[in-house]
Amino acid sequence: MSDVPVLAIEDLTVTIGTRRGPARAVAGVEWSVRAGQTLALVGESGSGKSMSMLAATGLAPRSARVTGRVHLLGTELTGLPDDQRRRMRGRHVGFVFQDPMISLNPVLTVGRQVTEAAEEHLGLTRRAARTRAVELLDLVGIPSAATRVDSYPHQFSGGMRQRVVIAMALACEPDLLIADEPTTALDVTTQAQIVELVADLQRRLGTAVVWITHDLGVVAGIADTVAVMYAGRILEQGSVDAVFANPSHPYTAALLAARPDPAAGGGELVTIQGSPPSPLDLPAGCAFWPRCPVRGDARCEHELPPLVPVSADHRVRTFYPHPADGESR
Amino acid sequence: MSGEGQLRRALSALRHDPLAVTGTAVLTLLVVVGVAGPWLAPAGVNEVNVDRMLEQPSWSHPFGTDELGRDVLSRVMVAARVSLQVGAVSVGIALLVGVGLGLFAGYYRGWLDNVLMRCMDVLFAFPVLLLAVAIVAVLGPGLLTAMIAIGVVYTPIFARVTRAGVLSVREQVFVRAAVSIGASDLRIMRRHVLPNIAAPLIVQTSLSLAFAILSEAALSFLGLGVQPPAPAWGRMLYDGRGFVTEAWWLGVFPGAAIFLTVLAFNLVGDALRDVLDPRQLTVSEARRSAG
Numbered sequence: 001m002s003d004v005p006v007l008a009i010e011d012l013t014v015t016i017g018t019r020r021g022p023a024r025a026v027a028g029v030e031w032s033v034r035a036g037q038t039l040a041l042v043g044e045s046g047s048g049k050s051m052s053m054l055a056a057t058g059l060a061p062r063s064a065r066v067t068g069r070v071h072l073l074g075t076e077l078t079g080l081p082d083d084q085r086r087r088m089r090g091r092h093v094g095f096v097f098q099d100p101m102i103s104l105n106p107v108l109t110v111g112r113q114v115t116e117a118a119e120e121h122l123g124l125t126r127r128a129a130r131t132r133a134v135e136l137l138d139l140v141g142i143p144s145a146a147t148r149v150d151s152y153p154h155q156f157s158g159g160m161r162q163r164v165v166i167a168m169a170l171a172c173e174p175d176l177l178i179a180d181e182p183t184t185a186l187d188v189t190t191q192a193q194i195v196e197l198v199a200d201l202q203r204r205l206g207t208a209v210v211w212i213t214h215d216l217g218v219v220a221g222i223a224d225t226v227a228v229m230y231a232g233r234i235l236e237q238g239s240v241d242a243v244f245a246n247p248s249h250p251y252t253a254a255l256l257a258a259r260p261d262p263a264a265g266g267g268e269l270v271t272i273q274g275s276p277p278s279p280l281d282l283p284a285g286c287a288f289w290p291r292c293p294v295r296g297d298a299r300c301e302h303e304l305p306p307l308v309p310v311s312a313d314h315r316v317r318t319f320y321p322h323p324a325d326g327e328s329r
Numbered sequence: 330m331s332g333e334g335q336l337r338r339a340l341s342a343l344r345h346d347p348l349a350v351t352g353t354a355v356l357t358l359l360v361v362v363g364v365a366g367p368w369l370a371p372a373g374v375n376e377v378n379v380d381r382m383l384e385q386p387s388w389s390h391p392f393g394t395d396e397l398g399r400d401v402l403s404r405v406m407v408a409a410r411v412s413l414q415v416g417a418v419s420v421g422i423a424l425l426v427g428v429g430l431g432l433f434a435g436y437y438r439g440w441l442d443n444v445l446m447r448c449m450d451v452l453f454a455f456p457v458l459l460l461a462v463a464i465v466a467v468l469g470p471g472l473l474t475a476m477i478a479i480g481v482v483y484t485p486i487f488a489r490v491t492r493a494g495v496l497s498v499r500e501q502v503f504v505r506a507a508v509s510i511g512a513s514d515l516r517i518m519r520r521h522v523l524p525n526i527a528a529p530l531i532v533q534t535s536l537s538l539a540f541a542i543l544s545e546a547a548l549s550f551l552g553l554g555v556q557p558p559a560p561a562w563g564r565m566l567y568d569g570r571g572f573v574t575e576a577w578w579l580g581v582f583p584g585a586a587i588f589l590t591v592l593a594f595n596l597v598g599d600a601l602r603d604v605l606d607p608r609q610l611t612v613s614e615a616r617r618s619a620g
Contacts, residue, residue, distance in 0.1 A: 059509055090511020103502040107524040113503075116520070117510035168506070 004074045006176045006208035007056070007093075008032035012068035014048070014055045014232075016279075023279040025051045025064070027232045033225070035175065038202065038209040040219040040240070042255075043229035044276055049212050050180055052229070057093055057178070058085045073175060091121045094169030094177045094207075096198075099185040100161035104153035110137070110164045111149035118171040136167040141197060159190035166197065173205070180212045195222060216259055220244055225313075228252050231276055231287035234307065238314030248316040250294045286318070294320050342604045349604075352596030355589055363410040370403035375558050383576045393578035395568065401578060404560040405586050411561045412590060415476050415545040415554075416538045422480030423541075424534060427487025432518055434488070435495025446492065449485040457482050457540075458547055465553045475554040479544045483537050490533050494526030501525075528602050535598020539591035546587050562587050 014026040026048040033039040041049040055066040058077065070077040072092060077085055094117075097103040105113055114136050115129040124132060130149065137145035140163040153161055162182060169177055179198060183191035199222050202209055211223060219226055220240060227237040228251065236249040247253040254272045274291040277283060283290070289300045299319060307317045343349045362369065372390075378398035386393040392401035430449070434442040452460065464478035498504065499522060507517050546563030548554035555561035557568075562583040569579025 057509070059505070086511045086513070088511075089509065093509075095506060095509040097502050097506060099502065103506050105501075105503040105507075105521050105525065107527070108520070116507065116512065120510070120512055120516065165506075168510070172510075 005032035005034050005071070006073060007210070008069075008071040009052070009056050010069040010071075012052055012056060012066070012070065014051055014060060015065045016061065017063045017065070018280065020280055022065075024282060025232055025279055026055060029068075029227075029229070029232075029234055031225075031227050031234070031237060033176070033208045033210055035208050036202065036206045037224045038199075038211055038222055040223035040226045041210065041212045041229060042214060042216065042219055042226060044214060046276060046279070047229040048232035049229045051232075053178055053180065053210060053212060057089050058082070059089075087121065090117055091172055092175045094172070094174035096162070096165050096169050096177065096179040096182040098181040100158055100165050100182075101185065103165055104161060106153055109150050109152055110156070113153075114149075114164060114167045115171050117168070121172050132171070133167075136171055137164070139170070139201070140164070140167040142167075158186050159193060162186060162190075162194050163197065166194075166201070170201065170205070170207075174207060176208045176210065177202070178210045178212070181214070182211075183213075183215070183218065191218075198222070216255060228255070231282060232279065233287065233317065235288065235318070236314075236316045237307075238310070242311060242314040246310070246314070248310045248314070248321040249288075249318050250292050250320070251288050252316075254293060343600055346600050346603075348596045349600030352593045352600065355593035356597060359409055359413060359590055359593065362406050363413040366406040366408075366410050370400070370406045372400035372403045374404050374407045374560050375399065376403075383572065386578055392582040393576065395565075395576075395579055396572060401565075401582055404565060405562070405582050408560040408562050408565065408583070409586065409590075411472065411555050411559070412542045412545060412587075415472070415479065416542045416594075418476045419479035419541045419545075420483065420534060420537045422477065423483035423487050423537060424530075426480075427484040428491045428523075428530065430484075431488040431491025432495055432522065435492035436499055436514065436518055436522065442492075445488070449488045452481070453485045453489075457544065461544060461548060462551065462553060465548065470553045470556065472555050475545055475548050478548070479541050482544065483541060486537065487530070487533060490529050491526060494529055495522055498522050498525045532598050532602045535594045535601065538598075539594040542587065542590055542594075 009032065010030050012026055012029045013024070016023045016025050029048070029052050031039060041052070043049045051060065051064075054060045055064060056070045056077070057072075060066055066078070068078065072088055075088065077088065080088065104110065111130055111133040114133045115124060118124050118132055119129050133149050134145045137149060142148055142160060142163055148156075153164070156164060166182075177198070182198070183194050186194060195218055198209065198211075201207065209222075211218070213219060223240045225238065226240050226243050227234050228243070228249065229235065230251055236243060236247070236252045243252065244256070247256050251272075254270075258270045258272060260269055272291055277287055277290070283301065285299070285301045285303050286292070286305055292300070305317050305319050307315045309315050310321060343353070367374075376399060378394070380398065381390075381394050382396055382398040384390055384394040384398075390400050390402065392405060395401055395404070430445050434445040455463070461475075461478040461482050464481055465474050468474035468477065495518075504517060504521055507521050512520070545554055545561070546566065549561040549563030550567040552564075552567070555564055557564060565583040566580055569576065569583070572579050
C-alpha cells in the first residue's frame with residue numbers, strides 16, 4: 001500500500017469558460033503525495049493552486065473543463081461517474097477550508113456537522129455519531145468536548161471553529177487531508193496552533209496532507225515536498241530542503257527574498273514588480289518572463305521552458321536556473 | 330437531541346415576549362373555538378327566530394342577532410373552524426409546492442430554474458383575488474375549491490422566498506464543504522439549505538396564513554367560498570352589508586374576528602422569526618440577562 005501514492009495527478013489542465021473566452025486556470029500540473037507526507041502547493045492568488053485541487057477531486061465549477069489523470073489510492077477518478085467519485089471523495093478525502101467563520105453551517109450544532117460525513121459514508125446511527133463527534137472534538141483539542149458538542153458555531157472562536165472544521169474533515173478517517181489556506185483567516189498565534197495540530201494529527205494518523213498556502217514559513221515548517229505554482233503551471237517542485245536551500249527558479253528565489261526578515265530590522269520589504277498575467281491572455285512563452293529579474297531573451301518570451309531536473313528530487317521550469325546557493329543576487 | 334434542545338430554548342425565549350404570548354393566547358383560543366365551536370356556541374347556527382331578528386347585543390345575545398334572528402356570536406364561533414381550516418390547508422398547499430419548486434429552481438439553476446420561475450411569474454402577474462376567482466370559476470364554488478384556489482395563489486410567494494434564500498445559501502462555504510465530504514444533493518438541501526432559510530419561510534407562512542384567511546373571507550363575501558347557510562366570516566360581512574346603518578353588529582363582530590386572527594398570526598410569526606435563528610437567540614438571551 002505504501003508504494004501507491006494517496007493522490008497522484010498527471011498532466012492536469014483546467015480551462016474555465018468565461019464570457020470573454022476560455023481561461024486556462026491550470027496547465028499540465030503533475031505531482032503526487034504519499035501516506036504520512038505533506039505536499040505544499042505555493043503560489044499567489046489566482047495561480048491555480050486551489051483550482052487544481054478542486055478539479056482533481058471533482059469539485060471544479062460546472063463551467064470548467066478538466067483533463068488529465070487523477071489517481072486516488074490507485075483508482076482513476078476522472079473517468080468515474082459523479083456518484084462514485086462523490087463517494088470516493090467523501091470516504092477518503094477530508095477538506096479544511098480557508099475561513100472557519102463561514103465554513104460551518106450556522107444553524108446546526110457542531111456535533112451534527114462533525115459527523116455528517118461519517119453518517120453518510122459509514123452509516124453511523126445518531127447515537128454512535130454523537131459519541132464519535134465527542135471523540136473527534138477531543139482529538140482536535142477542544143476542551144470539554146462532551147458539552148461543547150451541542151454548541152452552535154457562533155459560540156466558538158475562530159481558532160476553535162477551525163479545529164471543528166478539522167475534526168469534520170477527519171470524521172471518516174480520510175487517507176488525504178486537503179487544507180486550503182486553513183490559517184489565512186486566523187491571527188498569528190492561532191495559526192501556529194492550527195499548524196501544530198495538523199502536523200501532530202498527521203503523525204498520529206498517518207494521513208497524507210496537501211497544504212495550499214502562500215505562507216512560505218508554514219511550508220518550511222511542515223511540508224516534505226513543495227510545488228511552486230504561477231499562472232497555472234508548476235515553476236519549481238521538489239523536496240522542501242532542496243528547493244529552500246537552492247531555489248533555482250527566479251520566481252521562487254524572489255518569493256523567498258520577499259519574506260520579511262526580522263533580523264534585518266525595519267527596512268523596506270523586497271517585492272516582485274508587476275502582477276501575474278490574466279488567465280484569459282497568457283503569454284506563449286514563460287508566464288513569469290515579463291516580471292522576471294533575470295529577463296532572459298526572446299526564447300523566454302516565445303517558448304515555454306520544460307520542467308528540467310536540477311537534482312534527483314528537484315525540478316524547475318526555466319531556461320536560466322538561478323545561480324546555485326552561496327552566490328548573492 | 331440538538332433539535333429538541335433548540336426548540337426548547339426557542340420556546341422559553343418566546344415565553345418572555347409579551348406580544349408573542351398575546352398572539353399565542355389568541356390563536357389558542359381560536360383553535361379551541363374552531364375545534365369545539367358547535368358545542369360551545371350558546372345557540373344553533375341556523376336556529377331561525379324571526380321574532381327576535383336584528384336585535385342589539387344583549388345578555389342573551391352578546392353579539393346581537395341577524396336578519397333571520399340567528400345568534401351572531403354562535404355563527405362567529407362556528408365560522409372560526411372554516412377560517413382556520415382554509416388558512417391551514419391552503420397555506421399548506423402553497424408551502425409544500427412553493428418551497429419544493431423554489432428549492433429545486435434555486436439549487437439546480439439553469440433551464441429548470443427558468444421554466445419554474447417564469448411559470449411562477451405568470452401566476453404572480455394576476456391580482457390575488459382575480460386569480461382565485463378565476464380558479465373557483467373553473468372548479469366551481471365551495472370550501473374545497475376555495476382552499477385549492479388560495480393555495481395556488483400563494484404558491485409563487487413561497488417559491489420566490491425559497492429560491493432567493495437558496496441562491497444565497499448555496500454559495501456559502503459550508504455548502505461547498507458538504508459537497509466536498511460527498512453529501513448528496515437531497516441531503517444538502519434538507520440538512521444545510523432548508524434550515525438556513527427557515528426563518529423567512531416561517532415569517533412568510535404566518536403572513537400568508539393571515540392573508541389566506543382574508544382571501545377566504547373575500548371569496549365568501551363574493552359568494553364563491555363557503556356556501557350558505559354554513560357560516561363564514563366573509564359571508565357574514567356580505568350579508569350584514571345591507572344593514573350597516575341599522576345593525577352595526579352584523580359587520581363589526583365577524584370583522585373583528587378576522588382582524589384578531591390576522592393580527593395574532595402576524596404577532597406569532599414575528600416572534601418566531603426572532604427566536605428561531607440561533608444567532609438572534611443569543612442576542613435576546615444576552616439582552617434578557619443584561620436587563
